Amino acid sequence: MTPDPRHDESDFLANYDPRDYDPVAVTVDVVALTIRDGALHVLLVRRGSAPYAGMWALPGGFVQAGGPLQGAEAEDLPDAAVRELAEETGLSAKGGALGRVHLEQLGTYGSPGRDPRMRVISVAHLAFAPELPDPEAGGDAADAAWVPVEALGLTESGGQRPGTTRRLAFDHARILSDGLERARAKLEYTPLAAAFCGGEFTIPELRAVYEAVWGEELHAGNFHRKVLSVPGFVESTGATSDRGGRRGGPRPRLYRAGDARLLHPALLRPSREEEIR
Amino acid sequence: MTPDPRHDESDFLANYDPRDYDPVAVTVDVVALTIRDGALHVLLVRRGSAPYAGMWALPGGFVQAGGPLQGAEAEDLPDAAVRELAEETGLSAKGGALGRVHLEQLGTYGSPGRDPRMRVISVAHLAFAPELPDPEAGGDAADAAWVPVEALGLTESGGQRPGTTRRLAFDHARILSDGLERARAKLEYTPLAAAFCGGEFTIPELRAVYEAVWGEELHAGNFHRKVLSVPGFVESTGATSDRGGRRGGPRPRLYRAGDARLLHPALLRPSREEEIR
DNA sequence: CTAATAGTGTCTGTAAGACACTATTGC
DNA sequence: GCAATAGTGTCTTACAGACACTATTAG
Numbered sequence: 204m205t206p207d208p209r210h211d212e213s214d215f216l217a218n219y220d221p222r223d224y225d226p227v228a229v230t231v232d233v234v235a236l237t238i239r240d241g242a243l244h245v246l247l248v249r250r251g252s253a254p255y256a257g258m259w260a261l262p263g264g265f266v267q268a269g270g271p272l273q274g275a276e277a278e279d280l281p282d283a284a285v286r287e288l289a290e291e292t293g294l295s296a297k298g299g300a301l302g303r304v305h306l307e308q309l310g311t312y313g314s315p316g317r318d319p320r321m322r323v324i325s326v327a328h329l330a331f332a333p334e335l336p337d338p339e340a341g342g343d344a345a346d347a348a349w350v351p352v353e354a355l356g357l358t359e360s361g362g363q364r365p366g367t368t369r370r371l372a373f374d375h376a377r378i379l380s381d382g383l384e385r386a387r388a389k390l391e392y393t394p395l396a397a398a399f400c401g402g403e404f405t406i407p408e409l410r411a412v413y414e415a416v417w418g419e420e421l422h423a424g425n426f427h428r429k430v431l432s433v434p435g436f437v438e439s440t441g442a443t444s445d446r447g448g449r450r451g452g453p454r455p456r457l458y459r460a461g462d463a464r465l466l467h468p469a470l471l472r473p474s475r476e477e478e479i480r
Numbered sequence: 481m482t483p484d485p486r487h488d489e490s491d492f493l494a495n496y497d498p499r500d501y502d503p504v505a506v507t508v509d510v511v512a513l514t515i516r517d518g519a520l521h522v523l524l525v526r527r528g529s530a531p532y533a534g535m536w537a538l539p540g541g542f543v544q545a546g547g548p549l550q551g552a553e554a555e556d557l558p559d560a561a562v563r564e565l566a567e568e569t570g571l572s573a574k575g576g577a578l579g580r581v582h583l584e585q586l587g588t589y590g591s592p593g594r595d596p597r598m599r600v601i602s603v604a605h606l607a608f609a610p611e612l613p614d615p616e617a618g619g620d621a622a623d624a625a626w627v628p629v630e631a632l633g634l635t636e637s638g639g640q641r642p643g644t645t646r647r648l649a650f651d652h653a654r655i656l657s658d659g660l661e662r663a664r665a666k667l668e669y670t671p672l673a674a675a676f677c678g679g680e681f682t683i684p685e686l687r688a689v690y691e692a693v694w695g696e697e698l699h700a701g702n703f704h705r706k707v708l709s710v711p712g713f714v715e716s717t718g719a720t721s722d723r724g725g726r727r728g729g730p731r732p733r734l735y736r737a738g739d740a741r742l743l744h745p746a747l748l749r750p751s752r753e754e755e756i757r
Numbered sequence: 758c759t760a761a762t763a764g765t766g767t768c769t770g771t772a773a774g775a776c777a778c779t780a781t782t783g784c
Numbered sequence: 785g786c787a788a789t790a791g792t793g794t795c796t797t798a799c800a801g802a803c804a805c806t807a808t809t810a811g
Binding site: 324 | 496500503506543547548549550555557585587590592593597601603742752
């Protein structure tokens with residue numbers, strides 16, 4: 204427990220000059236997912252300035268470091284993610300439309316050369332949102348929209364198929380692919396599918412979330428029984444929806460999210476045989 | 481697809497001056513785990529300089545940004561993690577003792593104030609290693625050692641119990657707790673337990689890995705059957721160990737890691753009932 | 758009316774966990 | 785010899801998926 208006397212903290216700060224170091228920028232990017240018309244959508248902005256001007260990108264931007272030069276308060280990473288979502292889409296943060304989104308860290312992307320301007324480390328986040336209004340472009344964004352994930356032609360290797368009209372900037376195709384895989388996995392063992400619904404939802408609505416994220420049809424009867432059998436997944440409100448299914452059928456009952464943080468037993472995807480090896 | 485003409489890339493670079501921005505530093509830290517004497521150990525270094533001089537910390541350090549000031553090549557995040565492991569422990573990288581460790585990104589920690597010197601964003605990594613030699617302190621480290629995780633008195637909330645002698649610097653107790661939880665979860669649905677063993681191992685050795693990481697005893701017979709029944713988890717070498725169990729018993733057969741990347745069905749922890757809510 | 762849907766019942770195959778048992782080893 | 789261990793057999797229970805069926809709704 205003998206401190207090395209070569210340095211102490213005041214010594215470091217007295218001798219430290221940021222101009223001695225090559226600069227690194229830190230950004231946050233957000234993969235914000237929602238369900239619209241039964242299909243999985245991601246929030247994208249069209250870039251208004253170089254690099255990749257005109258291409259589509261995940262909403263994001265620089266983290267406020269805090270310090271004397273820019274005067275802004277230092278912000279935590281999740282706060283930066285929410286701020287960027289709000290700034291570039293016109294959606295209001297706390298208490299507003301963004302108040303009910305689930306947000307978690309996805310991963311950090313820092314390969315040299317991923318941004319042509321300088322060394323940029325991006326901390327990607329993943330958000331699950333209930334149906335939100337159309338965004339309004341703001342900040343550096345020339346446009347902003349909920350885009351069907353299907354239309355982006357993502358490949359397993361983190362790229363986009365040739366011929367896809369909406370091209371993604373930077374390594375955002377890779378980040379989005381990773382976010383989708385995380386979302387698919389999280390639906391298996393957490394109750395986060397409910398984060399895509401509002402406060403109250405029916406079991407068929409919940410099933411539609413699973414089908415949209417997994418891209419597979421599920422057996423309605425077995426799904427219904429499974430959801431109710433997992434302790435804490437959903438709890439009944441006692442009420443009944445005021446409409447039946449889209450093309451007929453009885454009025455489903457209403458539920459809200461339960462208090463479980465993990466699903467046990469998990470709700471596994473039907474066809475995972477291919478991914479195992 | 482009309483680029484906003486206000487900026488182009490050369491414009492940005494011509495007007496960009498890092499001195500206009502508050503500096504941010506990016507570091508990598510590594511939670512390196514191994515099994516020694518049937519107990520889970522983590523690699524720690526004792527800090528030789530402020531801040532937190534004399535306290536223990538995860539091995540880690542600044543990422544080489546690349547650029548004219550320091551002259552170093554820009555390095556990718558995983559490469560930085562391996563380099564820091566090598567520098568601070570004397571273990572040799574590629575091809576050497578570190579060649580067979582599993583390394584993955586754990587998460588990024590960037591709360592303002594987590595480093596008293598300046599704004600520091602740390603990209604934490606998680607490593608699973610087979611039994612490695614004792615490390616030799618290097619770089620800024622006054623000491624380096626494999627430390628039993630049990631001796632660190634970690635609490636669920638990411639702190640350390642009062643009275644624990646080895647105190648962890650920065651938010652490293654939180655990072656280590658997160659790494660342990662990730663490790664426990666990964667053993668359930670991936671074959672990564674084999675990364676803690678050498679190239680060949682017996683089923684009882686593999687069971688000892690699970691018991692050390694999960695902190696629970698497993699039923700030997702059922703574990704044996706389960707491991708062999710999961711396709712691709714292990715494959716037989718045909719050989720037999722040259723010794724029986726520590727206190728007698730037949731000589732177990734030898735296996736090596738199979739080609740599965742996911743375990744299906746998963747090998748679930750026995751007592752997860754408490755964690756669900 | 759017709760077709761689709763919500764919700765429940767039932768059956769079957771698979772797998773996990775408890776227990777039992779044998780054969781083989783270290784000490 | 786004794787105690788511990790590797791590996792296998794068997795039984796019970798739980799659960800996922802397939803199928804069937806009824807009641808209720810939209811159009």
